Amino acid sequence: MSYSTILVAEDRGVRTITLNRPERRNAMTPEMQNELIAAMEEAAASDCRVVVLAGAGNAFCSGLDLAALQRMKDRNEAEHRLDVERIAKLFWTLYELPKPTIAAVHGAAIAGGTGLAMICDFTFAVPNAKFGYTEVRIGFVPALVSAFLALQIGDKRSRDLLLTGRLFDATEAYRLGLVNEIVAPEDLTTRVQALCEVLTANSPQSLASTKRLLAAQNRAWLDAAIAEAMEANAQARETEDFHEGIAAFLEKRKPVWSK
Numbered sequence: 001m002s003y004s005t006i007l008v009a010e011d012r013g014v015r016t017i018t019l020n021r022p023e024r025r026n027a028m029t030p031e032m033q034n035e036l037i038a039a040m041e042e043a044a045a046s047d048c049r050v051v052v053l054a055g056a057g058n059a060f061c062s063g064l065d066l067a068a069l070q071r072m073k074d075r076n077e078a079e080h081r082l083d084v085e086r087i088a089k090l091f092w093t094l095y096e097l098p099k100p101t102i103a104a105v106h107g108a109a110i111a112g113g114t115g116l117a118m119i120c121d122f123t124f125a126v127p128n129a130k131f132g133y134t135e136v137r138i139g140f141v142p143a144l145v146s147a148f149l150a151l152q153i154g155d156k157r158s159r160d161l162l163l164t165g166r167l168f169d170a171t172e173a174y175r176l177g178l179v180n181e182i183v184a185p186e187d188l189t190t191r192v193q194a195l196c197e198v199l200t201a202n203s204p205q206s207l208a209s210t211k212r213l214l215a216a217q218n219r220a221w222l223d224a225a226i227a228e229a230m231e232a233n234a235q236a237r238e239t240e241d242f243h244e245g246i247a248a249f250l251e252k253r254k255p256v257w258s259k
Helices: 030-045 066-072 077-096 112-119 143-153 155-164 170-176 185-200 204-236 240-250
Strands: 006-011 014-019 050-055 101-105 122-125 130-132 167-169
Touching: 006 030, 014 030, 014 185, 030 077, 050 185, 066 240, 077 112, 077 143, 077 204, 101 112, 101 185, 112 122, 112 130, 112 143, 122 170, 122 185, 143 155, 143 204, 167 170
Parallel strands: 014 050, 050 101, 101 122
Antiparallel strands: 006 014, 130 167
16 A cells, blocks of 8 residues: 555565655654554554554654644534544554554654653653643643553642643653663664564564553543533534634744633
8 A cells, every 4th residue: 555644665574654755754643643544544454563653754643734734723513523533543543553653753743742652552752752741831732642652651740840831851752661762872773683582583473462451451441531522622623712823823922821
């Protein structure tokens, strides 16, 4: 299958999916989200043993594309629901992929980009990588990412990251348990390859069964959490603060929030 916003390559059982919009810091568009879903579904059905998620250029993924954000203002409720369902499917597909997944974060991973990086089974980051659930800064709700984040680090620490919308570095991400290892930039590829060798030496059936077991143990809670998140995401798009936040972001000014 051919793709226009991502690159897919495979070597010795390791399939690498690279977000490939470097001129836009790999910001996600609906097209990229659909292509990521398709690429992961293709990987799940293939003989590959490990999936690596990476980004081209200087960033891993800067979140939603500005043009996509701008178009959100003019969408109707049905269109918003389709957007929400697509993003939920993207995160679910990554979380439930039967192959081990590794995020190689060599630069900024912001908002939905943080979500992609952290949902992977393993997350390696260079020391200067930046993360952040920044949605509240633009009048949005970090809804879908919040379910996976709370599962990983608990309620109290999730509230800190989600309510402040602050950026945090690889050291803090490691301390919180969101990053497995901090790796020097020149060693990132080598370290990912070393882990891939460990994983490909294991039984593929056992790995898939273990991932299914872990997902099943969390499925009931995540089902409920994501259902709530999808509703919150859709509702947030109808608020005055969302429209003001998007406008202020695009116009590079401070937002004026409603009271």
